[in-house]
Amino acid sequence: KGFFSRDPAAVQQTSRLLGEACRSHGFFLVVKHGVDANLISNVHRHMDMFFDMPLCEKQKAQRKIGEHYGYASNFTGRFYSKHP
Structure with a gap:
């Protein structure tokens, strides 16, 4: 079904x-997905252990622009690299 x-x-x-x-709510919830x-x-x-770490430790896993994994702060990817 579905x-x-x-x-x-x-x-x-x-x-x-x-x-x-x-588009209307900004999220959705998946139920009956079968994940243990x-x-x-x-x-x-x-996840809680990671986010409780000091910022300097989390930044060791810093996400690179264009990648879809790694740690990203609020400002990651918000600035155009060719601007002064």
């Missing part, structure tokens, strides 16, 4: 609804 049905019309409808949720609850808890615990 996205996992592999029915092209259902996948298109689900994709449309996800896009609409992002213990894994989710462990990820949250490690």
